[in-house]
Amino acid sequence: MADPTLSPEADLSTDVSTDLSAALEAARKDYTAGGLTESDLAADPVSMFARWYDDARAAGLHEPNAMVVATVGADGQPAARTVLLKGVGDDGFRFFTNLSSRKGVELAAQPRCSLLFPWHPLERQVRVDGVAEPLSRADVEAYFAQRPRGSRLGAWASHQSSVVADRAALAASYDEAQARFEGTDEVPPPDEWGGYLVRPEVVEFWQGRPSRLHDRLVYRRTDHGWDVVRLAP
Numbered sequence: 001m002a003d004p005t006l007s008p009e010a011d012l013s014t015d016v017s018t019d020l021s022a023a024l025e026a027a028r029k030d031y032t033a034g035g036l037t038e039s040d041l042a043a044d045p046v047s048m049f050a051r052w053y054d055d056a057r058a059a060g061l062h063e064p065n066a067m068v069v070a071t072v073g074a075d076g077q078p079a080a081r082t083v084l085l086k087g088v089g090d091d092g093f094r095f096f097t098n099l100s101s102r103k104g105v106e107l108a109a110q111p112r113c114s115l116l117f118p119w120h121p122l123e124r125q126v127r128v129d130g131v132a133e134p135l136s137r138a139d140v141e142a143y144f145a146q147r148p149r150g151s152r153l154g155a156w157a158s159h160q161s162s163v164v165a166d167r168a169a170l171a172a173s174y175d176e177a178q179a180r181f182e183g184t185d186e187v188p189p190p191d192e193w194g195g196y197l198v199r200p201e202v203v204e205f206w207q208g209r210p211s212r213l214h215d216r217l218v219y220r221r222t223d224h225g226w227d228v229v230r231l232a233p
Contacts (some may be wrong), residue, residue, distance in 0.1 A: 032122040032206025036215035038208035042115040044226055045203035046090055049126060053088075054094075056119045068116040069095070069145065071106040076230055079106065086143060087196075093128060094135065098160035107132045107196060115198060124209035128200050135195040144189040151175040152187040159192070204231070 042048040056064035065085040072078050079102060087094030093115060098104055115128040144152060155222060157174035166171050181187045200221070205216040214233035219226045 031123040036207035070114040092199040099194045100192045101160035127204040129202040130200040132196040132199045
């Protein structure tokens with residue numbers, strides 16, 4: 001019999017939590033897609049990343065350039081969100097965002113951050129620990145000019161991470177941006193819009209294996225280049 005002191009909503013919440021917990025506890029998958037050995041690695045982590053990224057793209061993964069960016073605030077509270085990787089080179093990984101957003105404010109105060117590429121269908125993930133530095137205005141303007149017009153207007157309409165009254169207010173702001181740039185193909189980036197280069201210091205390549213004996217091979221930057229170590233799963 002249900003406790004008469006509890007509301008029906010409380011009973012329902014308890015049932016849902018119990019069912020969800022049971023489902024989560026029962027969720028199991030043995031990873032059998034492949035393995036990763038030291039001989040499989042490229043000489044440097046960026047080359048290795050490019051190899052795995054090509055695999056993810058060839059496999060038809062939805063937005064294989066989607067990555068989780070983790071930052072930390074002045075109060076020590078971590079925050080994570082998904083953004084899109086928009087460039088990679090020997091110097092590191094590039095992405096673009098509103099500099100006044102939460103991640104922009106936190107990176108300005110503490111540039112150390114982490115990136116995570118969760119390529120679940122391939123039973124792989126790549127983790128990057130590094131230091132973010134702002135991209136030049138020329139780099140930002142060059143990339144921004146390639147974006148679809150709607151995305152450029154959206155950057156003017158949305159002051160990322162700020163409180164919005166409702167969806168109608170956001171739509172009205174977009175209409176204002178359209179009116180502002182009506183009759184011209186040129187929509188420059190707002191002053192608050194920019195990008196970051198994350199220079200990697202540690203890059204981990206993770207490949208799922210059976211019985212939870214996953215492969216974790218990690219590049220660590222040193223004064224003489226990159227060292228590689230294997231971590232216990």
